[in-house]
Amino acid sequence: MKYKQLTQVQNWLRPIVVGAAIGVVMVTYPAVAVAERLKDDSSLVTLLTQSVSISQNVKNERAILPARGREMVVYRSPSCSCCGGWIDYMKKQGFQTKVILTSDIEAVKQKYSVPDRLASCHTAVIDGYVVEGHVPVHDVKRLLQEKPNVVGISVPQMPVGTPGMEMGDRKDPFTVFSFDRQGRAKAFNKYPSS
The missing domain is CATH 1.10.10 (Arc Repressor Mutant, subunit A)
Known part of the structure; x- marks a missing residue:
């Protein structure tokens, strides 16, 4: 050489x-x-x-970041179309989703201690935590990373602009709440309007 x-x-x-x-x-x-x-x-x-x-x-x-393929079980009503948008969004973020269709979604919410005022259209369960409604993936990842002493997190109702509820450029302000078994809630994250 x-x-x-x-x-x-x-x-x-x-x-x-x-x-x-x-x-x-x-x-x-x-x-x-x-x-x-x-x-x-x-x-x-x-x-x-x-x-x-x-x-x-x-x-x-x-x-x-959650491990690729981490499984999330999502309970949803067969008639709800926006739930499918959120499920697709979570799949794109690397979560495996097992969807269970149920006509009695209220019974699921009661089983997992979701307060009525924090309810939305679908209820997911992952690693023992409840994820209620159109929660952004960042908040789900934060929940799984920090492992707080809560039942879960929720985006109540169905705010426009949340994952699965997109309507063009419109984004309503919304808050992600954490909640415990007694139904006490506090802000987990806040999203302003755009």
């Missing part, structure tokens, strides 16, 4: 080897201790700091 080619290969491999070494060091030592040991070489300290930052961002992003 010619000297020029050898130099090119070395230059190409250097970031890979350094990255792998930093990965091994980061697993072995806390990042702060490694930074202290590498003070003399500012480029390695910078590289280490960036690696920690990127690693933390990836970890945080993974934490809020």
Whole structure:
């Protein structure tokens, strides 16, 4: 191999080897201790700091994303068409949905302790939590990540602009509520009108 080619290969491999070494060091030592040991070489300290930052961002992003294929059971009335829009939306976000058609949706809501004032057209259950109505996927993911001590979350009624209730550019303001077994509700997230 010619000297020029050898130099090119070395230059190409250097970031890979350094990255792998930093990965091994980061697993072995806390990042702060490694930074202290590498003070003399500012480029390695910078590289280490960036690696920690990127690693933390990836970890945080993974934490809020549900595993692909997580199953959600959705109870809905056979006559409700907007429920299908929300179900399709959740499927596109990676959730598997098992749909159960029922003519007695009120009995489902009572079974899962959904307060009357927070009721909507369909009721979903995932990981032991209730998701009532046209709740945006971000709020479902947050619920599954934070695991609060609640029965579930709800978007009461059917506000225009929520997933499955789209009507052009129109978006009504709405609130996602969390609720407990005693029917106490509090705001989980708020969406202004656009």
